[in-house]
Amino acid sequence: xxxxxxxxxxxxxxxxxxxxxxxxxxxxxxxxxxxxxxxxxxxxxxxxxxxxxxxxxxxxxxxxxxxxxxxxxxxxxxxxxxxxxxxxxxxxxxxxxxxxxxxxxxxxxxxxxxxxxxxxxxxxxxxxxxxxxxxxxxxxxxxxxxxxxxxxxxxxxxxxxxxxxxxxxxxxxxxxxxxxxxxxxxxxxxxxxxxxxxxxxxxxxxxxxxxxxxxxxxxxxxxxxxxxxxxxxxxxxxxxxxxxxxxxxxxxxxxxxxxxxxxxxxxxxxxxxxxxxxxxxxxxxxxxxxxxxxxxxxxxxxxxxxxxxxxxxxxxxxxxxxxxxxxxxxxxxxxxxxxxxxxxxxxxxxxxxxxxxxxxxxxxxxxxxxxxxxxxxxxxxxxxxxxxxxxxxxxxxxxxxxxxxxxxxxxxxxxxxxxx
Numbered sequence: 001x002x003x004x005x006x007x008x009x010x011x012x013x014x015x016x017x018x019x020x021x022x023x024x025x026x027x028x029x030x031x032x033x034x035x036x037x038x039x040x041x042x043x044x045x046x047x048x049x050x051x052x053x054x055x056x057x058x059x060x061x062x063x064x065x066x067x068x069x070x071x072x073x074x075x076x077x078x079x080x081x082x083x084x085x086x087x088x089x090x091x092x093x094x095x096x097x098x099x100x101x102x103x104x105x106x107x108x109x110x111x112x113x114x115x116x117x118x119x120x121x122x123x124x125x126x127x128x129x130x131x132x133x134x135x136x137x138x139x140x141x142x143x144x145x146x147x148x149x150x151x152x153x154x155x156x157x158x159x160x161x162x163x164x165x166x167x168x169x170x171x172x173x174x175x176x177x178x179x180x181x182x183x184x185x186x187x188x189x190x191x192x193x194x195x196x197x198x199x200x201x202x203x204x205x206x207x208x209x210x211x212x213x214x215x216x217x218x219x220x221x222x223x224x225x226x227x228x229x230x231x232x233x234x235x236x237x238x239x240x241x242x243x244x245x246x247x248x249x250x251x252x253x254x255x256x257x258x259x260x261x262x263x264x265x266x267x268x269x270x271x272x273x274x275x276x277x278x279x280x281x282x283x284x285x286x287x288x289x290x291x292x293x294x295x296x297x298x299x300x301x302x303x304x305x306x307x308x309x310x311x312x313x314x315x316x317x318x319x320x321x322x323x324x325x326x327x328x329x330x331x332x333x334x335x336x337x338x339x340x341x342x343x344x345x346x347x348x349x350x351x352x353x354x355x356x357x358x359x360x361x362x363x364x365x366x367x368x369x370x371x372x373x374x375x376x377x378x379x380x381x382x383x384x385x386x387x388x389x390x391x392x393x394x395x396x397x398x399x400x401x402x403x404x405x406x407x408x409x410x411x412x413x414x415x416x417x418x419x420x
Contacts, residue, residue, distance in 0.1 A: 001092075001094050003089075003094065003095075003097050004043070005097070005099055006036065007039075007043055007046055007047055008085065008097070009101075010032055010035065010036075010047055011047055011050050011051055011054070011085060012078065012081045012082060012085060012101075013032075014028050014029065014032045014047075014051050015051060015054055015055070015076070015081050015084070015085075016076065016078070016081060018051070018055060018332055019058075019074065019075075019076050019081075019335075020075060020076055022336065024332065025051065025052065025055050025330070025331065025332040026329075026330065028051070029047075029048050029051055029052070032047060032048075032051070033047060033048060044205070048205075050085075050088065052156070052331060053088055054084050054085065054088055055331050055332050055335075056128065056154060056331035057088075057128045058071065058084070058128060058335060059071055059124070059125065059128040059129065059130070060116075060119060060125050060126070060128040061084045061087040061088060061128075062084065063115075063119060063125055064087045064112055064115055064116060064119070065080075065083040065084060065086070065087050065107075067080050067083055067084075074335070078101075079104065082101050082102060082105065083105065086102065086105045086107060087107070087112065090107060090109050090112050090113070091112070091113070091116065123147060123150070127150045127151060127154055128154070129150060129334055130334065130335075132338070132339055133334060133337070134150075136339070136342075136374070137149070137150060137324075137374075140374050140375050140376060141373065141374075141375075145403070145405075148403075148405040149373060149403055149404060149405050149411065151405065152328070152403075152404040152405035152408075153324070153325075153327040153328050153404050153411065154327070154328070154331075155328055155404075156203070156328060157221070157326075157328040157329040157409075157410070158199050158200070158203075158408065158409070159199065159200040159203055159204065159206065159219065160187070160197055160198070160199050160200075160219070160220065160221050160222045160225075160409070161173075161184070161197070161198050161199075161200070161206075161217040161218065161219060161220070162196045162197060162217060162218045162219075162220040162225050162248075162252060163196045163197075163198060163216070163217050164196075164215055164216055164217055164218065164251075164255055164283050164284075165196060165255050166254075166255050166258070166259065166283060166284050166285065167214075167215060167216050167283070167284055168216050168217075170186065170196070170198060173198070173211070173216055173217060174198060176211060176216075177211070180209070182200065182202075182204060182206070182209075183200070183201040183202065184198040184199060184200055184201060185198065185199055185201060186198055187199055187222050189407065192226065192407070193229075194222050194225055194226070195229070196225060196252070196255070197220075197222045197225050199222075206219065207219070213282070214282070215279075215282035215283040215284060218248060218251060218252075218279070218283070220248050220252070221326075221329075221409050221410045222407070222409040222410075223325075223371075223402050223407065223409040223410040223411070223412040224248065224249065224371070224410065224412065225252060226400070226402070226412070226414070227249055227252075227316070227318065227367065227369050227412075227414055228249055228252040228253045228256055229256070230367060230369075230400065230414050230416060231253065231314050231316060231365070231367050231416075232314075232365060232416070233253060233256055233257060233261075233313075233314055234313075235257050235258060235260040235261060236257075236260055236261045237257070237261045237313035237314060238261060238262050238264070238311060238312050238313050238314075239253055239257075239261065239262070239263045239264070239312060239313060239314040239315075239316065240263075240264045240266065240308060240311075240312040240314070240315045240316070240356075240359050241253070241263060241264070241265045241266065241316045241318070242266050242315060242316060242317050242318075242352070242356045242359070243266070243267060243316075243317060243318045243319060243320065243352070244265035244266055244267045244272070244273065244276060244290075244318075245267055245269070245272045245276075245318075246272045246275040246276050246279065247265055247272075247273075247275070247276030247279055247280065247288070249316065249318060250263050250265045250276065250280075250288055251276075251279060251280060251283055251285055251288075253316075254280070254283075254285040254287055254288055255283075255285070257287065259284075259285065259286050259287045260287065261287060262287050262288075262289065263287055263288045263289070264288075264289050264290075264291050264308070264312075265288050265289070265290050265291065266290075266291045266292070266293050267290075267292065267293060268292075268293045268295055268300065270292040273290040273291075273292055276288070276290060277290060302355050305355060305356070305358065305359065308359045309358045309359060310358070310359070310360070310361045310362065311359060311361055312359045312360055312361060312364055313361065313364045313365070314360075314364060314365050314366075314367070315356060315357065315359050315360045315364070315365075315366045315367070316367050316369070317352060317353060317356050317357075317366065317367065317368045317369065318369045318370070319348075319349045319352055319353070319368065319369065319370050319377075319381075320345055320348060320349070320352075321345060321349065321370035321371060321372040321377050322337055322341075322342055322345060322372045322374065322377060323337075323371055323372065324337075324371075324372050324373050324374060324411065325370075325371040325372050325373045325402075325404065325410050325411025325412055325413075326371045326410045326411070328404065328410070329410070342376075342377075345377070346376060346377060346381070349370070349377060349381050350381060350384060350385065353368060353381060353382075353385045354385065354388065354390050357385070357390055357391070357394065357417075357419075358390065360394075360419045361419065362419050362420070363418070363419065363420075364418070364419050365397070365416055365417065365418050365419070366394065366416070366417045366418075366419065367414055367415065367416050367417075368381065368382055368385075368414070368415050368417070369412065369413060369414040369415075370412070370413050371410060371411065371412055372411070372413060373401075373403060373404075373411040373413070377413075378399075378401070378413035378415070379399060379401075379413070379415070382396070382399065382415045382417070386417070393419055393420060394417040394418065394419055394420065395417065395418050395420050396415070396417055397415075397416045397417060397418055398415070398416055399413065399414060399415035399416070400412075400413070400414050400415075401413055402414075
């Protein structure tokens, strides 16, 4: 493989923004891919995949490059970033260029590969994770499950589509995509069903596709698609999606309701709800009403929810969380998380459960969900709620713990409670 200087420098500049400026990897990749219109599909693929690879294996590469001080301080000079890229190239059997940026690079390939084999026997290096995360994962999940799960979460996430059944069918969409040389397959597993999900057989960026722009499908992981079905909804119901974001799950719920009933989509970020309205229009969804959650001094005034108390047949709390279940698509998250944030987010989760649960009417159901794999964010939160004063009016129905190493998709948790 021959490296092109402008592509490599684009990768290094992107890594600087992700590591040093703490910007989100997916947003930086999206911006970078637009910077040169001359780049073809192969060029864009190289840039995106290389950025994600270096981000994913940052600790391992830093150890091999002998720049652990940069890793510990989370500050990388341009030379450090060139070193990380060089380790990536060596491990991928790619000849290093002779450009001036690489003049000081003199790694012995044989030694690098021998050291790589040694480090591959130590989980925190093999899976390239911080010490605190390795300790926490083992403590909460146990050694065997954590070892399998973190390995699975370091695999590149598959591209899964949710077919918008308001506008088309799986068969029709697969045929239309196949005519564009985009091959897909239905997702079937012994214990779970994914009625609207299809997976791309070959990884490809699909957001510019006309069928996507016309609302025939959304990009949504298979695990995430299970939540709408888990809600056990029926046409005509009133459903409140309390942490809707840009509305992936609201749109899925709307399609299952066939535009009947009403969905109230709430979020503290109004810009996300604006995006949701655009997506709903594109998808021919007409039964979603957005409701921004107002904050002052970063605090939510709970009195604004009183109008919704005891009103909803179903309440979905897709709670803010660590996001550890989606590391395969957001590998930079493991470098931004810390224990202090985790403790704060767990407090937030319980506050949200306590308040938003009041919107469930008697006989209605509440679903608490996260894209985390940690029991402390999941079943422990549900147990704490059920043992509280507000929780005494609810009974536990069932929960699902979705692990990536068992499904090949994102790690998720969901529990359904009924108000009695």
